[in-house]
Amino acid sequence: MTEPVLSVRDLRVEFVTRRGVLKAIDGVSFDIAKGEVLGVVGESGAGKSVTGSAIIGLIDPPGRIAGGEIWLSGSRIDNLPPEEMRKVRGKRIGMIFQDPLTSLNPLYRIGEQLVETIQTHTDLSASAARRRAIELLAEVGIPAPERRIDGYPHEFSGGMRQRVVIALALCAEPELIIADEPTTALDVSVQAQIIALLKRLGRERGTAIMLITHDMGVIAETADRVAVMYAGRIAEIGPVRDVVQNPLHPYARGLMGAIPTLAQDADRLVQIPGSMPRLSAIPPGCPFHPRCPHAWERCTVDRPAPLPHGASQVACHLYDRNDPTAEAHQRMTHPPAEEGVAA
Numbered sequence: 421m422t423e424p425v426l427s428v429r430d431l432r433v434e435f436v437t438r439r440g441v442l443k444a445i446d447g448v449s450f451d452i453a454k455g456e457v458l459g460v461v462g463e464s465g466a467g468k469s470v471t472g473s474a475i476i477g478l479i480d481p482p483g484r485i486a487g488g489e490i491w492l493s494g495s496r497i498d499n500l501p502p503e504e505m506r507k508v509r510g511k512r513i514g515m516i517f518q519d520p521l522t523s524l525n526p527l528y529r530i531g532e533q534l535v536e537t538i539q540t541h542t543d544l545s546a547s548a549a550r551r552r553a554i555e556l557l558a559e560v561g562i563p564a565p566e567r568r569i570d571g572y573p574h575e576f577s578g579g580m581r582q583r584v585v586i587a588l589a590l591c592a593e594p595e596l597i598i599a600d601e602p603t604t605a606l607d608v609s610v611q612a613q614i615i616a617l618l619k620r621l622g623r624e625r626g627t628a629i630m631l632i633t634h635d636m637g638v639i640a641e642t643a644d645r646v647a648v649m650y651a652g653r654i655a656e657i658g659p660v661r662d663v664v665q666n667p668l669h670p671y672a673r674g675l676m677g678a679i680p681t682l683a684q685d686a687d688r689l690v691q692i693p694g695s696m697p698r699l700s701a702i703p704p705g706c707p708f709h710p711r712c713p714h715a716w717e718r719c720t721v722d723r724p725a726p727l728p729h730g731a732s733q734v735a736c737h738l739y740d741r742n743d744p745t746a747e748a749h750q751r752m753t754h755p756p757a758e759e760g761v762a763a
């Protein structure tokens with residue numbers, strides 16, 4: 421077994437508010453291997469971005485990492501001093517956000533930004549760094565890069581700008597790229613190109629990629645493995661084929677069924693009644709139990725730990741082989757509790 425590029429162990433992130441301590445991330449563990457794309461999905465507020473921010477050391481007060489460990493290629497990074505972490509960010513971890521203008525300074529030509537970043541991370545001369553920048557622009561599919569390098573961010577379309585951001589992330593040859601909804605702001609046709617680009621770069625360079633999105637279509641096309649998040653926890657994680665085509669967790673089943681483009685047959689189009697709980701009202705036991713058609717008493721009190729199932733892990737008592745009643749509950753369904761009952 422080779423060491424994973426990223427290893428997150430029992431991560432917990434809290435926000436301290438006037439209403440108390442809110443647990444945004446509560447015991448999340450996963451690995452990403454070299455060259456692997458891990459897709460992270462889940463409804464808005466599930467904790468996807470907070471998980472990404474924790475990995476890159478950008479949880480600001482009133483938020484804090486309250487527990488767990490984050491390892492990057494065998495070295496622990498969650499307890500580094502801020503200036504050390506700043507070096508890890510950018511050098512060893514690249515970031516791509518929804519809005520390319522988060523990463524690009526509108527006042528500088530893109531070449532200046534690329535050259536500066538390259539020179540921060542290598543000992544290349546200015547002219548060599550410029551040649552390298554042109555190569556990177558070509559690699560991410562910018563046409564006529566030797567001319568475009570002198571353009572300003574506003575002279576690029578949204579999709580081309582996101583390509584520039586990807587080139588910027590690649591300048592330091594990072595081990596890990598965290599892409600948080602990188603295509604959400606783009607046209608559908610451009611989305612596919614950007615996703616294909618990310619996937620190719622991951623393969624060719626061996627970069628590990630954490631791809632956060634609420635778009636199951638993107639996941640199905642790009643990810644090697646998928647983590648389904650719910651209320652700050654991982655409900656299910658496993659190979660993309662298994663999780664998308666044969667989800668185990670009732671929440672994951674609902675989520676996959678709720679994606680029209682992926683649901684070939686109408687009977688998969690199940691909507692999940694209710695909504696994800698607010699952080700101040702996460703129910704005890706399994707946080708999904710008020711919405712779960714299979715939930716029984718145990719689910720209301722006993723928090724499910726991730727259980728191995730095939731090549732996946734699923735945090736659901738239905739898959740507990742030591743529970744003699746679990747199988748019967750698989751077959752049993754009842755309408756979920758009224759929304760708000762848990763609050």
Ligand SMILES: Nc1ncnc2c1ncn2[C@@H]1O[C@H](COP(=O)(O)OP(=O)(O)O)[C@@H](O)[C@H]1O
Pocket residue numbers: 435442444462463464465466467468469470471482483699
């Ligand atoms: N600065 C903050 N203060 C308080 N709560 C926050 C803060 N940032 C995020 N949260 C909460 O953490 C939870 C997870 O948010 P987030 O990771 O952004 O979700 P998503 O899965 O949509 O990316 C949400 O309930 C959100 O309201």
Ligand SMILES: [Mg+2]
Pocket residue numbers: 468469470
């Ligand atoms: Mg988010």
